[in-house]
Amino acid sequence: MQRESAGSLRSTDIGRRVRLAGWVHRVRDHGGVLFFDLRDRSGICQIVVSPTDAASAAASRLRPEWVIAVEGTVRTRQEGAKNAKIATGEIEVSDVALEVLSESDVPPVLPSANDVPDEAVRLRYRFLDLRREEMQRNLALRHRVLQATRRYLDAAGFYELETPMLTRSTPEGSRDFLVPSRMQPGAFYALPQSPQLFKQLLMVSGFERYFQIVRCFRDEDLRADRQPEFTQIDIEMSFAQQEDVLSLAEGLTKSLVAEAGWDLSLPLKRLTYKDAMARYGSDKPDLRIPLEIIDLGTLADAFDTPLIQGALAAGGVLRGLRAPGGAALSRKQWDELGREIERFGVKSVPYVIRDADGLRGSLAKALQPQAQDALIGALGLAVGDAAAILAGEDEKVSLALGVLRLSFADRFALRKPGHRFLWVTDFPLMEWSEEEGRAVSRHHPFTHPNPADLGRLEDEPLAVRAQAYDLVLDGVEVAGGSIRIHERLLQERIFKLLGLTEEETRNKFGFLLDAFRYGAPPHGGVAFGFDRLIMLLAGASSIRDVIAFPKTAKGTDLLTGAPAEVAKAQLEELRLREMPPEEAKR
RNA sequence: GGAGGCGUGGUGUAGUGGUUAACAUAUGUGCCUGUCACGCACAAGAUCGCGGGUUCGAUUCCCGUCGCCUCCGCCA
Secondary structure, eight states, rough: EEEOGGGGGGGTTTOOOEEEEEEEEEEEESSEEEEEEEEEEEEEEEEOOOOTTTTHEEEEEEETTOOOEEEEEEEOOOOOOOOEEEOOTTTTEEEEEEEEEEEOOOOOSSSSSOOOOOOOHHHTHHHHTTHHHHHHHHHHHHHOOOOOOOHHHTTTTOOOOOOOOBBBBOOOSOOOOOESSSSSSTOOEESSSSSSSHHHHHHTTTTOOEEEEEEEOOOOOOOBBSSSSSEEEEEETTOOHHHHHHHHHHHHHHHHGGGGGOOOOOOOOEEHHHHHHHHHHHHHTTSSOOOOOOOOOGGGGGGGOOOHHHHHHHEEEEEEEETTTTTOOHHHHHHHHHHHTGGTOSOOOOEEEEEEEEEESSTGGBBBBBGGHHHHHHHHTTOOOOOEEEEEHHHHHHHHHHHHHHHHHHHOOOOSOOOOOOEOOBBBSSSEEETTTEEEEESSSBBOOOGGGGTTTTTTTGOBSSSEEEOOOOOOOEEEEEEEEOOHHHHHHHHTTTTOOOOHHHHHHHHHHHHHHTTTTEEEEEEEEEEHHHHHHHHOOSSGGGGOOOOTTSOOOTTEEEEEEOOOHHHHTTTTTOOHHHHHHO
């Protein structure tokens, strides 16, 4: 007899003899009649065993998480015993034959429990944690979106091509995971941070449209939305302009989010990097928050305080941000807000509060009385609102207000329901790295500059815009990409600006530059952070909740115990030796 | 690298410088014929993460350490 899904039985199945198999979810033993819920991937179904049934003795032995097979008859539940809360609540399976396939110890993570155990316990017993309905749902969604990706891109003429996982370390970007080579002692493979160079080579090779659902590796510190290995939907297209890539990515996004029941209307909103920073203080603004940063430059003269006047004299800006209901913030809370933006060189948050009598607050005294109404109007302050007002260097003021914007949203629950996508375009090509004392690529060194800015590449490199774009969803970067440089000479100019010597570039990227000598098509692409996207679609608060076997914040796997020491013989084979701690210190 | 939070029966929590560490659930036994987070009774179950210090006495206070989480730095 063919096995069926427990969760898919309905009243239309009444009278049928069925065979089910799965896990014992909950047992309700009344001494006489006994009920239990049988759970499989599809859901749960109530099995009823009468004291006169042959299976009665076996049923009373059943415990949670035993694996059993059941053969029985689907029947309607008695009137008044139907359960509208579950999909199979109209029916039950009776007159059963029971077979225990596997017993279970008392499980540390009980899939039927309401309380979710501590995450360390969940990760240690991940195979049990994954039985929980939430995790089953998340990974099922992940599966569906993966399949939708393949369907969409295949239909759009993309080849799914694979690239090496054992590759070479390249400069720029994040720290590599290294794999020592046995056959080339002293040499190392690197696991790919992304298949960037390979997908460009595939364009040179004439495949025209490539995609890959690919694991990427970055040896950096973890976050709720960052794992050392993660999955990208990697896409590259030849003979494509930025518009072609954006439009492809939008179409794909629409079909992917539809798997979660989201309806997306295209085209998506767009914002330049410059505007995003000015209006939201972030290159990945959360547009669910109905707050915008306001430039107060025209009111600058109304503030009689050296802090503001000094900042403006130094070429700075004056900007404010409304905090709806912010009058309720205590002195202590303003201090907390100040600590959140300390890293931008702000010592405390100057603010004003509008109450029934007018403005008060740390900055109100410095404001000329006749300018009060103008300030209230500019910031849109209602009675009960407050506003943070910062003066200083453009980028720092923006970023600081961007942080406050998020903080206000948290404190006053300002985020509107629903979801907001947007493209952020025209990123700067390069940015200054204090640490390295040179310009570094903001995206990666193969990003094509905006053709309109090519003339000032050497003179004002930091002002050059890139043909690079990010897709942002609710304040999270879910995809990013660029048009690539396919001209060898331009690529060499960029390397030079980045301070990479010819020898270095030949050594590290020679193969790519070589390839570009033999007819490289213009090309560009985009990569989706797949786990993050699923996290947002699933409404999960951590990327770990959409990955079957994730790592902890310290990069360990509590299930397998990785990373672990290896046998001396393995190290010898690789000609590796542990460095004494005192030597490793420096 | 830095900051913060958490760590108490299997699990989730409460709690206290002082007798026997409480509750829920899970577990075991018994009772129970329509439950669905079934119910009732009884029982068993805890080196209060680990190490050190303060104290007559520490699960509680202090220091260190380990583990988990969050954030900053970092992550093209």
